[in-house]
Amino acid sequence: MNSEKPPYLGFGLGLRPQHYEEILFGSPAVDWFEVISENYMIPGGQPLHILDQIRERYPIVMHGVSLSIASTAPLDMDYLGALKKLAERVNPKWISDHLCWTGVHGVNLHDLLPVPYTQEALDHVVDRVSQVQDVLGRRLTLENVSSYVTFGQSEMTEWEFVSEVANRADCWLLFDVNNVYVSAFNHGFSTDEFLHGVPRDRVVQFHVAGHSHEESHIIDTHDHPVCDEVWDFYREAVTHFGPVSTMIERDDNIPPLAELVAELDHAREIAAEVQKRARLAAAE
Amino acid sequence: MSSLKELQDTFQRGILAGDDAILGEINDSDKEQRTVLFGVYRNAYVSRLAEILGNDYEQVHAYLGDSGFAKLVKSYIAANPSDQRSARWFGRHLPAFARDTAPFANHPEVGELAALEKALADAFDGQDAAPLSMATLATIPAEDWPRLTFTPHPTAIRLTFNTNAATIWSALKSETAPPKPTRLPEPQALVVWRQDYMARFRPLEAEEAMMWDEAAKGVRFSVLCEMVATFAGEDEAELRAATYLRGWVDLGMLAGCAVEPAKGQSPAGAGNRASVRPVSQ
Numbered sequence: 001m002n003s004e005k006p007p008y009l010g011f012g013l014g015l016r017p018q019h020y021e022e023i024l025f026g027s028p029a030v031d032w033f034e035v036i037s038e039n040y041m042i043p044g045g046q047p048l049h050i051l052d053q054i055r056e057r058y059p060i061v062m063h064g065v066s067l068s069i070a071s072t073a074p075l076d077m078d079y080l081g082a083l084k085k086l087a088e089r090v091n092p093k094w095i096s097d098h099l100c101w102t103g104v105h106g107v108n109l110h111d112l113l114p115v116p117y118t119q120e121a122l123d124h125v126v127d128r129v130s131q132v133q134d135v136l137g138r139r140l141t142l143e144n145v146s147s148y149v150t151f152g153q154s155e156m157t158e159w160e161f162v163s164e165v166a167n168r169a170d171c172w173l174l175f176d177v178n179n180v181y182v183s184a185f186n187h188g189f190s191t192d193e194f195l196h197g198v199p200r201d202r203v204v205q206f207h208v209a210g211h212s213h214e215e216s217h218i219i220d221t222h223d224h225p226v227c228d229e230v231w232d233f234y235r236e237a238v239t240h241f242g243p244v245s246t247m248i249e250r251d252d253n254i255p256p257l258a259e260l261v262a263e264l265d266h267a268r269e270i271a272a273e274v275q276k277r278a279r280l281a282a283a284e
Numbered sequence: 285m286s287s288l289k290e291l292q293d294t295f296q297r298g299i300l301a302g303d304d305a306i307l308g309e310i311n312d313s314d315k316e317q318r319t320v321l322f323g324v325y326r327n328a329y330v331s332r333l334a335e336i337l338g339n340d341y342e343q344v345h346a347y348l349g350d351s352g353f354a355k356l357v358k359s360y361i362a363a364n365p366s367d368q369r370s371a372r373w374f375g376r377h378l379p380a381f382a383r384d385t386a387p388f389a390n391h392p393e394v395g396e397l398a399a400l401e402k403a404l405a406d407a408f409d410g411q412d413a414a415p416l417s418m419a420t421l422a423t424i425p426a427e428d429w430p431r432l433t434f435t436p437h438p439t440a441i442r443l444t445f446n447t448n449a450a451t452i453w454s455a456l457k458s459e460t461a462p463p464k465p466t467r468l469p470e471p472q473a474l475v476v477w478r479q480d481y482m483a484r485f486r487p488l489e490a491e492e493a494m495m496w497d498e499a500a501k502g503v504r505f506s507v508l509c510e511m512v513a514t515f516a517g518e519d520e521a522e523l524r525a526a527t528y529l530r531g532w533v534d535l536g537m538l539a540g541c542a543v544e545p546a547k548g549q550s551p552a553g554a555g556n557r558a559s560v561r562p563v564s565q
Contacts, residue, residue: 038370044412045439046481066369072289079369104292108366109299110332110374111325113292121288148324149310153285186321188314216316219324 002138006094006172006204009059009245011264011271016250019257020050023058028261030058032093034247037064040090041082051090060092061205061247066108067097069132069142070115070125073104080135087136094204096141096174099125099162116151117161122168129169141204142166143174144194146182146211146220158183159197166202173198175241176207177234178226178249182218191233195240203241208234208267209249223252226263231270238274246271298322299329300365333361333374340375340405343456344382344398356388372409376402393465396449400485403441403476407483410439415479415536424543430506431544434499434529437537439478442497443485444471450487479536486535491515492528504544505529 010031015023022028033054040051054060064083068076087095100112115121133140144162156164166173175198184191208231210224226234226248238244246267248260286294291309298306310318334357338345345353360381366374379402382388383395415437424432448466455462473493476485488496494515495508503511505525512528513521532538 038372041370042372042409045409045478047409048412049481072292076369101292103366104289104296106367107296107300108369109296109325109329110336110366110371111299111328113295113325116288116291118288124288148321149318150313151291151309152311153291153309186313217313217321217324 001133003170006141006245008243009061009093011268012059012061012245012247013257013260013264014063014247014249014251015051015054015060016254017047018254019260020054022257023054024050026257027057028257030261030264032059032061032245032247034061034063034249035090035092037062037083037086037095037097038066041086048089055090060090061245062087062090062092062095063143064095064097065112066102066110067132068102068108069097069099069128069140070121071101071104072124073106075128075131077135080132084136087138094141094172095136095138096143096172096205098145099142099165100145112145114145114147114149114151115161117154117156117158119155122161122164125165126168129165129171133169133171139171140169141172141174143176143207144179144183145176146179146186146218148186148217148219150187157189157193157197159194163198163202166199171202172204173202174205174207175203175237175244176209177237178207178209178211178230179220181230181233182211182220186217192236195233195236200241203244206234206237206241206244206246207249208246221252222249225259226266231266234267235270235274238271239278243271243275295325299326302326330358330361333366333371334358336371337361337375337378341378341398341401343401343453344378344394346456347397347452347462348394356382356394359385378402391465392467393447393449393452396443396445396447397453399443400445400449400453400474400476403443404483404485407439407441407476407478410478413438413539416533416538416540418530418533421533421541424541428543430504431546432505433502433542433544434505434532434538435540435542436496436500437477437539439476439483440500440537441476442493442500443474443476445474446471448472450474450485475537477535477537491524492531495525495528496532 012032012034013030015033015035035051040048042048098112100115102111102113103109129140142165162173180191180194184194208226209222210226212219212221248263250260286309294306294309297303306322307318310322312318313321337357348356360378364377368374379395379399382398388394446467448463448468450472452462452465473488474485475488475496476483491512495512498508498511509522509525512525
């Protein structure tokens, strides 16, 4: 198995069809692109043709939404086979999906559903991650999701659960800055506790995104620019974890590419500022 | 305490069937009641799938309007829980659903409009294949032409419409007022396929449709010419067949051709597709 730690890639964006032309003809200042794996698990045509061209110019990371790693339904070997086949074509720097489940009994709810933080769920997920890593021949990267409910039966915190999965299954973590912020607001925990609660050496990617505030709860909609509070937490995350490949997620109300590149520049500025401060502190 | 399996069953029933048993497993937050919080998942399921169908069936949406399309989508989602990992395939049963389910079944142009949009989407990301070129055809010796067979492009899909859905689609696509739905005096044949990464379609007259269908079955060129002669008269039948063929090649509707072995040439015998000599592209 390829267990080498994924490289630091800098600042990336999600690859969206609305931006294909600008990316191919404009060479935007984006260090890498993340693709939704399922969108390219298709027989052929323009999307794969364009992806082939973009991957010649930019590093690519594959991000799935339906691995359903925490589901009690059997692993879908057809899905895993198709994922592996796409990875052979794309040669991604890493493959990620979410620490969640998406359905049982052959149904896919097309949502990232929460898991109870129990020993039973932990054992189950750890076993499944190991199986998936064996099939893919590489370590998986798992993302913490936004959630709206907590379970009465949970026996540990989310960060304890996430850390145990990463350490026991020996996988990488995608630290979604926005998701931690959303879940912390929804469930009343401290973002700092989560930040300091996960193993630093396992985190290989950040997601940053916008959300919708519904007063009593926040919904992770990826349809707004990143808000100041999430940028503040991103600054803390960079300070704590050091340089980590950062990517801005936008899935709805997709603006012109230049707007997202400007947001990405803001992430660059924050990271540069944090590093400068760290260098000054080290020099003192 | 429920097992993980029981908990996921209950959670899923809560989303799909509105079953409230899941509320016994989850907590209120400091700021909100659990019914509202679980409602986020319930609402997301329907709204996400409705959005997917709206993207997949833009012209059906335009034709039915927001409220008519919302009715179609709501009943489709209720009848078809998604069984696909990728949302790309969730709406694949919509044409048959609209064709067979009241009140849409009383408006057959709706199901046909959906069938056209689905075929265009399927052609768009269907299997790749280099189109058969005139240059390749030109390499076929004249004596081999009678034994020539053709392979449609793998994205090619044949549809038969009883209504003017194709005309309605074209009007909606160009954002002009669609004509009134009508039942056609004769069924209309259409081929949908992909050329230069663009999904497109064209109607075929009855004779061309007959020849296309037979060619797609692997019938050789000499027999296709005989069929064309039988269909609309012997006069210039070969020329008509060659003209249709030329059109298919020009439009990238074919992916290949092959010369069947002459009788006695192969122990497998003529007509055995496995013994066909493919012509390189």
